[in-house]
Amino acid sequence: MDRRQFLKSTGALGFAIAIGGDGLRLVSEAEAAAARDINAWVRIAPDGTVTILTAGAEMGQGSMTSLPLIVAEEMDADWSKVVLDWAPADPALYGYTLNNAKQMAIVGSRAVQTYYNDLRIAGAQVRKVLLANAAEKWNTDVKALKTEPGYVVDAANNRRMSYGEIAAFAKVPETLPTVDAKELKPRDQFRLIGKPIPRRDIPQKVNGTALYGMDVQLPGMVYASTRHSPVHGGAPESWNEAKVKQMKGVLGTVRLPDGVAVIADSIPHALAARRALEVNWQKGAAAGFDSERALEDVYARVHADPAAKTQVLDSKGDLKSAFSSAAKTTKAEFRSDYGYHAQMEPLNAVARLNAAGDRVEVWEGTQDPGSSREAVAQALGFKPEQVTIHQCYMGGGFGRRTLGDYASEAALIARQVKKPVKLVWPREEDLAYGMFRPQAFQCLEAALDKEGRVTGWAHCVVGDGGVLLHTGIKIPYYGVPNQ
Numbered sequence: 001m002d003r004r005q006f007l008k009s010t011g012a013l014g015f016a017i018a019i020g021g022d023g024l025r026l027v028s029e030a031e032a033a034a035a036r037d038i039n040a041w042v043r044i045a046p047d048g049t050v051t052i053l054t055a056g057a058e059m060g061q062g063s064m065t066s067l068p069l070i071v072a073e074e075m076d077a078d079w080s081k082v083v084l085d086w087a088p089a090d091p092a093l094y095g096y097t098l099n100n101a102k103q104m105a106i107v108g109s110r111a112v113q114t115y116y117n118d119l120r121i122a123g124a125q126v127r128k129v130l131l132a133n134a135a136e137k138w139n140t141d142v143k144a145l146k147t148e149p150g151y152v153v154d155a156a157n158n159r160r161m162s163y164g165e166i167a168a169f170a171k172v173p174e175t176l177p178t179v180d181a182k183e184l185k186p187r188d189q190f191r192l193i194g195k196p197i198p199r200r201d202i203p204q205k206v207n208g209t210a211l212y213g214m215d216v217q218l219p220g221m222v223y224a225s226t227r228h229s230p231v232h233g234g235a236p237e238s239w240n241e242a243k244v245k246q247m248k249g250v251l252g253t254v255r256l257p258d259g260v261a262v263i264a265d266s267i268p269h270a271l272a273a274r275r276a277l278e279v280n281w282q283k284g285a286a287a288g289f290d291s292e293r294a295l296e297d298v299y300a301r302v303h304a305d306p307a308a309k310t311q312v313l314d315s316k317g318d319l320k321s322a323f324s325s326a327a328k329t330t331k332a333e334f335r336s337d338y339g340y341h342a343q344m345e346p347l348n349a350v351a352r353l354n355a356a357g358d359r360v361e362v363w364e365g366t367q368d369p370g371s372s373r374e375a376v377a378q379a380l381g382f383k384p385e386q387v388t389i390h391q392c393y394m395g396g397g398f399g400r401r402t403l404g405d406y407a408s409e410a411a412l413i414a415r416q417v418k419k420p421v422k423l424v425w426p427r428e429e430d431l432a433y434g435m436f437r438p439q440a441f442q443c444l445e446a447a448l449d450k451e452g453r454v455t456g457w458a459h460c461v462v463g464d465g466g467v468l469l470h471t472g473i474k475i476p477y478y479g480v481p482n483q
Contacts, residue, residue: 038126038167039176040093041071041119048150048164050077053087055094055104056111057367058201059343059397063111065199067119070112073192074123074185075130077163078150084200089369089389099467105368105402108471124179132177133170134161149191201393213392216350216363218420222251223267224413225274225424228259228433233284236260240278247273254416259433261413267424274426291338291439291464299441299462310460314474317482322456326447334444339437345395347430351376351410352420359386360411365394367401375404376411387411403435438465447482456482 037043043051052071056063068084071077087094087104095102096114127147134152135142138159146153151160187194204210229235239260241253249269254261260279264270301308323329349364360380366372369389377384394401410423425433440463447456457480463469475483 038129038170038172039122041087041122042075042126044163044167044170046164046168048078048081048162050075050082050150050163051085052077052082053094054084055087055106055115055369057106057365057369057391057394057397057401059106059365059367059394059401061109061111062199062201063106064201065197066112067115069192069197070116070119071123071126073190074120075126076147076149077123079192079197081150086391087369089373089387089391091370095370102370103368104370106397107367107399107402120184121179124184125176128177128179129170129172130163130166133166136171137161137166137169205393210393212345212395213348213350213364214345214422214424216390216392216422218350218352221350221352221420221422222263222265222417223270223422223424224254224261224263224410225267225270225426225429226256226259226261226409227274227277227279227429228256229281229284230432231281231283231287232258233286234258235282235284237280237282239280240276244273244276247276249273252417253277254413256409256412259409261409261423263413263417263421267422270424271426274429295439295441295463313470314476315483317456319456319458319482322482323445323447323458326456327450328448328452329445330448331443331445334442336437336440336442338439340431340434341396341398341400341437343394343396343398343400346427347400347406347425348423349407349410350420350422351407351414353411353414353418357415358382359388360414361388361390362407362411363390363392364407364410365392365397365401366404366407367394367397367399368404371402372404372407375408379408379412380415399437400435405435438463438469440465440469454478454480456480458483 041053045051050072052068054064054068056065056067058064064084068082069079072079072082089104091102091104095104096118098114130152131142131145131147134154135145138154138157138161140154140157144154144156146155148160150163152163152166153160201210235258236255239253244250244253244262247269249265250273251263251265254263260277262270262273262277264273345365349362351360351362353360360376360382362372362376364372366389369391373384373387373389376382376387376389380387389407406423406425410421413423414421440461442462443458443460445456445458446454449455457475459473459475461469461473
């Protein structure tokens, strides 16, 4: 008997495994029907229960709790009556703005800083709507009212009305009220933000009810595992299908764009069949690429050729003059190799298409639900609105789970076999075919005056990290006049 079975059998859980919980839980249809949506983030039920949606992917860092806490602070919710639910994979509605685009990616320790202002405004909007409805009900000036946790209070007339009571009759305007920055709570009035509030995921992780992608069970579900090309861009030509299909529990194989999936009646059988796969590969254009040599060549060319193509990300002052007049200069070079993300939980996803084959549901732990939805839609030739992503907890991500490749694979396999599929990548496959942290060469140079102050700073980075390559290269918080 495993730990979860023990807890369940001893009556330690008063709720359904993989659903219930002291904090994050799925809201029932009856609750949802009775609750009143105040804005995209908040629902209030007549019994006073406040449901706040969280866009914070939870991989142990706590943002699933901290983001709703920001909303609760500004709306003056009673935190003991707040339950959390995952926000849908809809960046247009639930995303933050970065580089002029909406996204839901939780990476780089930026969940709170990217969502903070938007969620404070969302909470303040809820508070304004509640105050306006209470003022209308009492036929009084809204300026005479205030809020306390879970209540609107009319101190002059010694009366109060709970948020649940207001929700029963509340009118929510089509256009939510605007909120000026000075209308937000001053920090000295915070009850929740910055306080030692217990995380909502901890009880579930202790008692075994936290829902990870690996925990999802669907009727009629089969199991899959994949083997990918040893070189990115490769594709399977042929494999020992007949031999693999004779193995115990194996139901078949599926060709993928860059690999082969084995379908079986259990995870152990799927993993055993994957190990037995013998695949002939089309190597693809990257077969002869030497990443280490390529990086060295590019780095050397950038330094040796003044005309080499580079992109200036930030500059100020007269850098050339700072170095030519410096009392001392110093230089350091660093190299970082490709790095495996090494998340504790192997990659996995569950996918199910509807009977018509024109909609798909995916259960996974993802750091970027919006990106995953797009990836699945693209793989199936669907529109994003035909894809539903059910967020789950995840056992670490570190950036790897911002990508939707494993979710797309699960969806492709499910469409092929016409059954719900749970896809599991074994650890060795995750390591061999991982989306590694980019490698890079970095050169840092500093010019110092006679007093040892840094008067000039140059930072050159060469690598294949895309938009993330230059993350952290700017130093606007230091008083270096020439950069």
